[in-house]
Amino acid sequence: MATLAQAPGSGSAKPVKYKNPLAAEDAIAGWLFILPAILIIGTFIIFPIVLAFWVSLHQRDVVGSVDNWVGLANYQDILSDNADFWIAFRNTAWFSLGVVPTQTAVGLFLAVLANRKIRGKTFFRTAFYFPSISSSVVISMIFLWLYQNNGLINFIIRKVGLPTPKPPWLSNPKGVLEMLWTGIGWDSAPAWIAGPSVALLSIMMLNIWTTAGTMMVVFLAGLQDISGDVYEAASLDGATRRRQFFDITVPLLRPVILFVVTLGFIGTFQVFDQIYVMSAGGPAKTTTTLVFLIYTEGFKFGEGLGYASALAVVLFAIIFVLFLIQRRLVEKKD
Amino acid sequence: MTHRIDSLALSRRALLRTTAAGAATLAAATIVGPGSRTNRAAAQDAVTVRLVSPPSSPVERGALETILDEFEAANPGIVVDYQPITSEYNTKLQTDLGAGTAADVFTLDSMPAPDLMAAGVMEPLDSYMSEAGITAADFYPGLIQAFQQGGVTYGLPKDFSTLAMVYDTQAFADAGITTPPANWEELRTAAETLLESTGQAPIVFPPSLDRYIAFHYAGGAQILSEDGTQIVIDSPEANAALEYYYGLYTDGLAATFTDVGAEWPGDAFAKGLASIVFEGNWVIEFLKTNAPDRQVGFAPMPEGPAGPATMAFTVCYAINAQSENKDAAWTLVNYLTGAEGMARWTSISGLLPARPALAGEYVSQFPDREVFVTGGEYARPWQLGIGGEKFNIDSKA
Structure with a gap:
């Protein structure tokens, strides 16, 4: 990989003199070829990142009438005790912890199924992948109807004769673990282990359903890289299908699993569209995620653009740290 | 057969080209922005x-x-x-x-x-x-x-637009209510009578500030001080207003639109899931289109302890x-x-x-x-x- 990325003359430590004028021309041509990419990435990615960091050190509104240097005050506000940041962080963490393992497991399960020689394999692959390529806004709106008080989900629950949640799914701020704690008689459980609200859990279900298909496709590619000989040898040695799965498939898929989990964490920490369409952060802020908080703080009037930028920088730091931890964990085992 | 494949390939390329050109035009149009109305600029120096x-x-x-x-x-x-x-x-x-x-x-x-x-x-x-x-x-x-x-x-x-009380004249007549309730006590009594006659929570309101605030003001409570520098929402008047409003809900006289499975209170009224809603004049056209058979009457917001109040x-x-x-x-x-x-x-x-x-x-x-x-x-x-x-x-x- 590294050798491929090396530009002529940039690989060695010593400064290189072009003996051949053609080499210099090559370098110029090379720069010219990547110039469009540099311009686009520089303008739309590098510059905004630097600008966001710069703005995060200011108190500022969108209109531009207020622009005061405040240093690290925005970061202090974020980390202060009563900040919405902690609510959003908790919601996002629950969201990630619930969604990532589930969608990875479901994706792997679907991939193993769809990798078998069964009839209608193509149909199943397409059907499982379909939610991933549909517009998230459209899917969110469909789920909005499904979750309504007299929507399809409650209709089925009523048909079976079970009680439907009241208030209905997306308007229910009650924590699911909190309900469990009260169920076993522990009435004074602290808020941070109340778990995701029923509303957030409903959105998590939607997210698992849409993303599992994407993960399935990645796992399918990984599965096809595993040679059939390994399984053949294992079955000759008398390994059951179960053992083959846990002792061959899973270890050999480890890099793919790392990729899927990393992708999952990044994706779930950036969840926005579903929240925006389905709950707008409510009820009682139980579905306010970090990116949704960035959006409301930044664009909904007031002087929160700097605060929102600081939140974005903090979010970047969180994702970066998560990624480093994951890498470390996987590399150690190798 | 070969000929057909060739022409197919050709048409696909042509299609690709057209699509690319189309996309470029579309992008350009988006950047320039659509002039929605035809500008027939008469004078040159307009x-x-x-x-x-x-x-x-x-x-x-x-x-x-x-x-x-x-x-x-x-x-x-x-x-x-x-x-x-x-x-x-x-x-x-x-x-x-x-x-x-x-x-x-x-x-x-x-x-x-x-x-x-x-x-x-x-x-x-x-x-x-x-x-x-x-x-x-x-x-x-x-x-x-x-x-x-x-x-x-x-x-x-x-x-x-202002808020007013939108009520079902048929349900009122069936319950024997002759005049629409004009104040908070009458509203409560009317709601109790309607609950008995219809068997469902007669009032449907949203759990949000933009409707409750009319009751807050009618109760004599404020949100901001006169000069706008202080938040004065915490007052005995505010407590009384909130107790009255939320009391309608806890006593089963009112429900939220999500409770009854509607998209908003006007929708609940149109579907016959509410006999009283507090909505603005936008509800008139909505009901004409979606529930032309509903018998609907309009009355001012019921007066609170501090007199009448509505929102503009x-x-x-x-x-x-x-x-x-x-x-x-x-x-x-x-x-x-x-x-x-x-x-x-x-x-x-x-x-x-x-x-x-x-x-x-x-x-x-x-x-x-x-x-x-x-x-x-x-x-x-x-x-x-x-x-x-x-x-x-x-x-x-």
């Missing part, structure tokens, strides 16, 4: 005034375009470039103002108005108004006050402080909010005229809206000072 607003319906958009055509005919020197913005209007307006690319004339809701007035991006209109002989007294006080800050007027109201939801026309065509922009604003233009606008759109002088004529055209118009006399603006918009959004989250 001034173009750019106007943006979020039309709430195709009907409203059509009505505005009609009015703008009439304005252009009457003012040959001015061409109006109207750009409707259908979603995220406030966000777009803010970023455009920040980037210096905002329109010459824009509409603005009462709730975010204090933030933008304080930001200095709206042109003060007082000198234009005095020159044209227009005073604040020409408008309902609850409307024009929403667009004044520090004694300066920054916008003129284009129209408004209003929008103003304002001039961008950075506009290069302020005089032409004022001519447009003055036409749209003036007696003649507003009478035309409200007669076509059905929205309520912000000028009390036009009320009589309007009510003779739309008799069913009388209650909503008279509410304008004591309505308070839907506004909570600087930061109110953010608070409102936060309160919904």
